[in-house]
Amino acid sequence: MAISSFRITRFQFARDRVIGDSQVRADDVNVAALELISDSGAVGLGFIQTLFTALPSQTEIERVFAAEVFPGLEGRKAIGLVHKVLRPRGGNLRAGTLPFHEALQVALWDLAAKEVGLPLYKLLGGERNKVRAYASGLDFHLSDFDYEKLFTYAASIGYTAFKIKVGHKDFERDLSRLNILSRIAPVGSKFMIDANEAWSSKEALMKIEAIQEAGHDLLWVEDPILRSDFAGLKTLRESTRRTQINSGEYLDLSGKRLLLEAEGADIINVHGQVSDVMRIGWFAAEKAIPVSLGNTFLEVGIHAACALPEVEWLEYSFQNFDHLVDEPIEIRDGWAYAPERPGHGLVLSESARAEWSRPEILKREELGAAPANPRLPIF
CATH class of the missing domain: 3.30.390.10 (Enolase-like, N-terminal domain)
Incomplete structure (x- = not known):
């Protein structure tokens, strides 16, 4: 072949x-x-x-x-x-x-x-065929009305974990979005926020504490500060005892390794480069650091997610790509399922x-x- x-x-x-x-x-x-x-x-x-x-x-x-x-x-x-x-x-x-x-x-x-x-997840060494998915809105530019509509729908179809975008110049807007989400999410849901490097290290600490004082418990805070500020990320890890710091999205393979060595992340964020993801996943496993699968095109990252022992979550953002393939990845009741078809299971329509x-x-x-x-x- x-x-x-x-x-x-x-x-x-x-x-x-x-x-x-x-x-x-x-x-x-x-x-x-x-x-x-x-x-x-x-x-x-x-x-x-x-x-x-x-x-x-x-x-x-x-x-x-x-x-x-x-x-x-x-x-x-x-x-x-x-x-x-x-x-x-x-x-x-x-x-x-x-x-x-x-x-x-x-x-x-x-x-x-x-x-x-073999299905790709089995070739990669995976034994389980599903991973929990969280609903991610990529929602920063949506109106409050559309934001609420999106996450209300996500909750109605079985999601119990939600990630929203923060980092607005008006911090009250970030708090307002969390208040809306708290009102519409099922009781016991998990919340994550993603600032996309909008804050400085001290600013991030102050805002995380303000969010918690407002009554919002967070599973993780994603990319709160600059990717290269390993010292600042480590300080945040050590200072925020009620949440985890998720980082690494904007770093290449070498950068992710350096981030882990600097102890700058509670969770390392990876995406769709299969070989790179497996390599950093092996290193994360040695350090007992959880891995989160961020957005991957048509959710092909489900295979690496099922294969790596430290992955608990896969991001799903409701992007309209499904028409490009014959059978999209199945996502149901807050779980993503790896196809059992040979390869990654996606065929161009x-x-x-x-x-x-x-x-x-x-x-x-x-x-x-x-x-x-x-x-x-x-x-």
């Missing part, structure tokens, strides 16, 4: 709602499907995504991939590439022209698992390829209506 060819399909469409945090917002989806095709016809699928600017045309994406990436894949078996370690010296290991890194890892692991006929592919860049006014989101019918 040597890799013999590839296919890229570019998508661009409006979101069903604005998403964002204290630092950024996004109204559109800019993504391309990467399919690695073996000589047996098996396909490994990953997704190339940019949040804030449109991807180049499909022809340009293909050109760059063919020049920069495919020569190292052609004729090789995926199972022989997923654990490859490169020698980082000088300019031989550098960021690509386009963000292929995560898509490539996901597609290779998908193909590798298909080569041996041919109807989506026909209806939603956009080979050329469109202006925003040309995107039309967002695709329906059956997991969030209230928007």
Whole structure:
């Protein structure tokens, strides 16, 4: 099952709602499907995504991939590439022209698992097939009305853990959002907040204490201060005894390792780069540090979540991507379930390829209506 060819399909469409945090917002989806095709016809699928600017045309994406990436894949078996370690010296290991890194890892692991006929979570060593999911609204730019509507709906379908965005210039607004959530969430629910580095170390401590004094217990506070302030993060860990500090989202693999060595996180946050996630997960397990799976495209992170012993939670943000694949990851009653199909279980929908592919860049006014989101019918 040597890799013999590839296919890229570019998508661009409006979101069903604005998403964002204290630092950024996004109204559109800019993504391309990467399919690695073996000589047996098996396909490994990953997704190339940019949040804030449109991807180049499909022809340009293909050109760059063919020049920069495919020569190292052609004729090789995926199972022989997923654990490859490169020698980082000088300019031989550098960021690509386009963000292929995560898509490539996901597609290779998908193909590798298909080569041996296993669901990806089992190839990664997992025995359980489900992980608790928490409802994350990416809600900073929503009105109070839409914010309440989203989390009321999440509670109605079985979620009992919720993460909201904070870090507003008016701290009373953060408190107000927590008050709304407390009113609509089921009794005994767990709350998390995510400041996306909006605060300084002392400011974070003061605001966490104010939130607790207002009656809100927090399971964790995510990225309260700058990712590079390891000393400040450690101080927060040692000072906030009623909550945990979740950090690492904005750090690469090496940065996450340094963060753990500096004892700057109670929980380490990882995303969708399968090889990188497993490596930092092994290190976290040695230190008995919990791992949380942040947003991954189409929730493919469920496989690493099921495989790593320190993962208790997977983030789910109700993003309208499900139409891109034949069978999305199952999420039910506050749990996410890993598919039992070989690979990661996601297959690009041919109807989506026909209806939603956009080979050329469109202006925003040309995107039309967002695709329906059956997991969030209230928007």
